[in-house]
Amino acid sequence: MTTQPKLTAACPVPKNDYDKILLSHGGGGTMMHKLINDVFLQSFGTGDLNTQHDSTVVDISGARLALTTDSFVIKPLFFPGGDIGSLAVHGTINDLAMSGARPLYLTASFILEEGFPIQELKRITDSMQKAADACHVQIVTGDTKVVEKGKGDSVFVNTTGVGILEHAQNICPKRIRPNDKILINGDIGRHGMAVMAQREGLEFDTEIKSDSAPLADLVINLLNEGLEPHCLRDLTRGGLASALNEMAAAAGVMISLKEADIPVTEDVKAACEMLGFDPLYVANEGRLVVVVPDHQADKALCVMRSHAQGKGAMIIGQVKEADSPMVLMQNQIGATRVVDMLSGEQLPRIC
Amino acid sequence: MKYLDEYRDAEAVRKLAKEIGQITTRPWTIMEICGGQTHAIVKFGIDQLLPKNLTLVHGPGCPVCVTPLEMIDKALALAARPNVIFCSFGDMLRVPGSQGDLFSVKANGGQVKVVYSPLDAVKIAEKNPDKEIVFFAVGFETTAPANAMAVYEAKLRNIRNFSVLVSHVLVPPAMEAILSSPDNRVQGFLAAGHVCTVMGLTEYLPIAQKHKVPIVATGFEPVDILQGLDMCIRQLEEGRTQVENQYARSVRTDGNKAAQQLIQKIFQISARKWRGIGEIPQSGLELTQEYVDYDAEKKFKITDISAQESTECIAGQVLRGIKKPGECPVFGTKCTPETPLGAPMVSSEGACAAYYRYRRYN
Numbered sequence: 053m054t055t056q057p058k059l060t061a062a063c064p065v066p067k068n069d070y071d072k073i074l075l076s077h078g079g080g081g082t083m084m085h086k087l088i089n090d091v092f093l094q095s096f097g098t099g100d101l102n103t104q105h106d107s108t109v110v111d112i113s114g115a116r117l118a119l120t121t122d123s124f125v126i127k128p129l130f131f132p133g134g135d136i137g138s139l140a141v142h143g144t145i146n147d148l149a150m151s152g153a154r155p156l157y158l159t160a161s162f163i164l165e166e167g168f169p170i171q172e173l174k175r176i177t178d179s180m181q182k183a184a185d186a187c188h189v190q191i192v193t194g195d196t197k198v199v200e201k202g203k204g205d206s207v208f209v210n211t212t213g214v215g216i217l218e219h220a221q222n223i224c225p226k227r228i229r230p231n232d233k234i235l236i237n238g239d240i241g242r243h244g245m246a247v248m249a250q251r252e253g254l255e256f257d258t259e260i261k262s263d264s265a266p267l268a269d270l271v272i273n274l275l276n277e278g279l280e281p282h283c284l285r286d287l288t289r290g291g292l293a294s295a296l297n298e299m300a301a302a303a304g305v306m307i308s309l310k311e312a313d314i315p316v317t318e319d320v321k322a323a324c325e326m327l328g329f330d331p332l333y334v335a336n337e338g339r340l341v342v343v344v345p346d347h348q349a350d351k352a353l354c355v356m357r358s359h360a361q362g363k364g365a366m367i368i369g370q371v372k373e374a375d376s377p378m379v380l381m382q383n384q385i386g387a388t389r390v391v392d393m394l395s396g397e398q399l400p401r402i403c
Numbered sequence: 404m405k406y407l408d409e410y411r412d413a414e415a416v417r418k419l420a421k422e423i424g425q426i427t428t429r430p431w432t433i434m435e436i437c438g439g440q441t442h443a444i445v446k447f448g449i450d451q452l453l454p455k456n457l458t459l460v461h462g463p464g465c466p467v468c469v470t471p472l473e474m475i476d477k478a479l480a481l482a483a484r485p486n487v488i489f490c491s492f493g494d495m496l497r498v499p500g501s502q503g504d505l506f507s508v509k510a511n512g513g514q515v516k517v518v519y520s521p522l523d524a525v526k527i528a529e530k531n532p533d534k535e536i537v538f539f540a541v542g543f544e545t546t547a548p549a550n551a552m553a554v555y556e557a558k559l560r561n562i563r564n565f566s567v568l569v570s571h572v573l574v575p576p577a578m579e580a581i582l583s584s585p586d587n588r589v590q591g592f593l594a595a596g597h598v599c600t601v602m603g604l605t606e607y608l609p610i611a612q613k614h615k616v617p618i619v620a621t622g623f624e625p626v627d628i629l630q631g632l633d634m635c636i637r638q639l640e641e642g643r644t645q646v647e648n649q650y651a652r653s654v655r656t657d658g659n660k661a662a663q664q665l666i667q668k669i670f671q672i673s674a675r676k677w678r679g680i681g682e683i684p685q686s687g688l689e690l691t692q693e694y695v696d697y698d699a700e701k702k703f704k705i706t707d708i709s710a711q712e713s714t715e716c717i718a719g720q721v722l723r724g725i726k727k728p729g730e731c732p733v734f735g736t737k738c739t740p741e742t743p744l745g746a747p748m749v750s751s752e753g754a755c756a757a758y759y760r761y762r763r764y765n
Contacts, residue, residue: 072510082741252519322404327519385416385625387448389761 080290080335081394105224106147106286109217116217118153120144123210129176131250133243133262136209137179139337142266144213145187146286149268150340152223152275153215155187160211161195165204173207180209187266189213215268219275225302227282232371233349234307235342237270237356238263238364239315240292244334245323254327258319265338270361274342277355283343286336290394293332295341296369296379297393306374309381309391313368329398332391343371406652410624411447419629420452423636430456431639432588433632434581434724436574437595438465438752439623445757447625457636460588460724461754463577463680464595466542467494468722468747468754471676473710474541474570475500479508480705481537481568488514488531490524491539492546498749501710521553521567528557528565537699540567545597547571547688548662551669554690554697566699569689572675574598575606576686581723582614589724591635593621593628596650601666603658607646615644622650669694679718679747718747721754728758735759 076083093101101108107120124140134142141158148155160180164173184191243262248254267286274281283303285295292314300307316324316331324331338361344352349367356362369381379391409415435441441461444450450459463469479500482489489505496505496515509515514534518524521538528536540550550567557565574595581587594607599620607618617638621631631649638645648654666688675687690698700706720726728734728747738748740756747753 070507070510072507074506074510076506086741254519318404321407325404325407383447384411385413385447385449385452387451389446389448392760 078289079394080288080294085393106150107153107213107215109151109153109222118148118151118215118217119213120147121210121212122147123208125205125208126247127205128247128250129172129206131262132246132259134264134337135176135179136207137176138183139264140209140211141180141183141187141189142264142337143288144211145189146267146337146340148213148215149266149271150223150284150286151215151217152219152221152271152281152284153217153268154272155189155213155215155268157190157192157214158184158211159193159195159213160191160209162197163204163208163210164196164198165206166198166201168206176207176209183266187268221275221280223281223284225283225285225299228299228303228305228343228371229282229345230305230371230373231346232282232343233346233352233367234296234309234369234371235344235349235352235356236292236314236366236368237267237340237342237362238338239317239320240287240336240339241316241320241324241331241334243337244291245320245329247335248327249323254323256319256323260319260323263336263338265361267338267340267361270356270359271340273359274352274355277351279344279348279352279355281342281344281352283341285341287339287341288337289335291331291333291335292339292341293330293379293391294393296391297377299341299343300374300377300379303371304374304377306372306377307369307379308372309369309379311381311383313366315364315366333394333398341368346370407624410622410626412626415626416449416452416629419626419633423457423629423633424454426633426640427454427457427636428640430458431590431636432458432460432724433591433593433635434460434462434589435593435621435628435631436462436464436578437598437623438468438754439597440593440595440621440628441465441754442752442757443623443625443628445754445761448761449625449628452629453632457632459632460727461721462592462724463581463677463722464543464574464598465722465747465752465754466546466572467498467749467752468718469572469677469680470495470498470541470570471678471710472500473676473708474568475504476502476710477700477705477708478505478539478568479503480708481699481703482508482513482515483511484513484535484703487535487537488516488527489537489539490516490518490521490527492519492541493517494749494752495539495541521550522556525553525557525560525562525565528562529560532564534564535703536565537703538565538567539570541570543572543574543595543598544601544666545595547666547670548601548659551665554669554694555665557697558694563696566697566702567690568699569670570675571670571688572677573672573686573688574602575610576683577677577680578607578610580680580683580686582610582616584723586725587723589616591617591639592619593631593635594618596620596622596627596653599648599650599654599658601659601662603663604646604648604654604656611644611646617644617647619647620650620654622653677722679722681719718755721747728755729762731755
């Protein structure tokens with residue numbers, strides 16, 4: 053090279069805000085939180101709206117009921133380890149369970165696109181009933197709407213759930229205290245990678261199966277054994293990292309993790325490495341974190357491991373006092389880093 | 404996992420870090436070229452294990468970071484066309500152009516698709532003969548062979564509704580530019596292992612000789628990076644300036660000949676603008692005359708789109724290793740991944756994003 057350019061510092065003008073909904077607004081990260089704060093809380097935030105927990109507990113004539121609702125828009129509809137139907141039942145049951153409730157009733161609403169095969173719809177509803185039966189939950193009311201072809205994506209399912217609290221405990225993020233231990237019921241990232249592999253036609257040596265599963269029974273076992281979890285949180289979009297960040301922010305604490313203790317299967321690890329994803333941010337549908345007082349951690353671990361949905365349970369970290377809420381993780385080589393909340397979705401990287 | 408666990412082994416890491424501490428007698432400044440290496444260093448906290456008199460600075464090897472603003476604007480203009488399906492690697496979608504990003508174009512009805520391989524874009528072209536498919540061909544020598552293969556396949560199969568928006572850059576000219584800069588502080592390089600896997604080592608020999616710097620082709624895991632540093636520091640301490648290969652499990656001296664031949668068939672060397680750095684002569688690739696019909700800029704006549712980059716952030720100095728992200732006055736306050744002022748904050752491989760994500764507690 054003969055001529056060298058003069059190197060000057062330069063940088064683009066920012067793109068600060070979006071005035072339309074992006075897919076990232078649904079990714080479970082900071083963009084979704086901004087949307088909730090700027091739009092939904094502005095309008096709805098005057099009553100009992102609870103945006104910090106998976107379900108809300110209301111007192112009706114002395115009965116403590118948990119309420120929650122969730123919509124399911126997954127593509128593909130059928131994937132290894134589950135389908136949109138079982139997911140719609142498990143997802144809502146799990147949100148109720150995070151308040152420590154025994155799920156009782158579900159509603160089921162369908163938005164169907166013109167041209168959607170009825171046979172596939174039947175497959176979905178059968179799967180929902182099977183999942184509900186397994187959890188001793190009844191689907192008691194529903195709704196059907198059909199939209200023109202091209203105005204919906206084959207089928208969207210909404211389920212709303214009601215459960216009853218059979219104990220006096222108040223399980224919510226605000227009750228998290230320094231020294232509490234953080235437990236998880238098994239390996240992370242399987243649901244997200246199973247769906248992605250199916251959707252994108254990625255082929256791996258072994259088929260990754262979704263972890264989709266109901267968690268209410270596991271939670272009720274914990275409560276029946278006399279444990280007093282300060283907080284429960286099921287890990288869905290945004291994965292373990294987003295859930296822990298939300299909890300740290302709500303409780304004003306620091307959460308300290310040990311990477312070596314967080315279970316990830318080899319096939320999920322490999323798929324994530326290939327795509328440049330971090331399993332900490334990948335979606336789950338059958339995983340929860342349990343925050344218990346330090347002295348109850350060993351017993352909680354034992355109870356979880358004795359349940360079918362908690363065989364791979366681990367203690368993964370501890371709560372500490374902090375000036376600003378944060379999640380930190382010590383890696384295998386002993387260095388510590390921040391586990392941040394994602395802004396939107398994880399994007400596969402270039403190389 | 405094989406090829407991974409043994410390169411993240413805590414005992415091996417501690418041993419190497421100790422060894423580096425023992426052999427380092429003077430202060431040295433070493434640049435890792437690739438954004439993937441930068442992320443590994445910050446994510447795994449490798450720099451926390453190193454002696455105080457060793458400074459690591461982060462290089463320009465982040466394709467998202469160095470793709471110039473006007474190229475993003477061209478991508479946005481193409482993606483907004485009603486008849487175009489714009490295909491891109493995922494992490495280009497959030498990079499801000501002069502106005503908006505590809506996510507915004509998508510929200511406004513543009514067809515933007517994330518692909519995992521450029522050949523997927525060719526398949527999309529085949530399936531949608533009534534649409535124009537444009538693939539955003541960005542990256543260094545690493546992505547060039549696959550992008551070249553997509554163009555080659557499209558021509559071979561006479562797929563006419565496929566074209567590429569090319570913004571390919573090359574590593575050695577950027578190293579030249581960094582070393583020739585009057586305020587350069589880099590004394591040795593960890594070269595990007597994957598770039599070297601494609602191109603081999605020989606093109607680094609003249610740079611090492613002319614500028615008297617050691618260059619070590621290095622991998623991306625903690626043990627790789629520490630071994631690379633160890634080799635580089637030994638050279639500096641002994642006064643040697645050679646090209647060495649730490650990443651021998653992937654890099655051959657001659658590189659991947661088949662990949663190189665494909666690149667040469669489809670692309671030719673050209674001047675390229677680098678975001679935050681400016682134009683560097685002979686620092687990129689453009690399509691050869693034989694494949695010029697697949698050039699999206701010419702096909703859609705958008706060669707005249709240009710953009711002026713603002714001088715607000717210090718991205719250029721970060722990309723050249725003159726400053727670290729934390730030295731920027733707006734780092735972590737005005738400039739965050741949600742509201743990036745500079746490309747290094749956008750990309751998953753950008754140095755600023757790495758420091759923001761993993762180091763904020765410092």
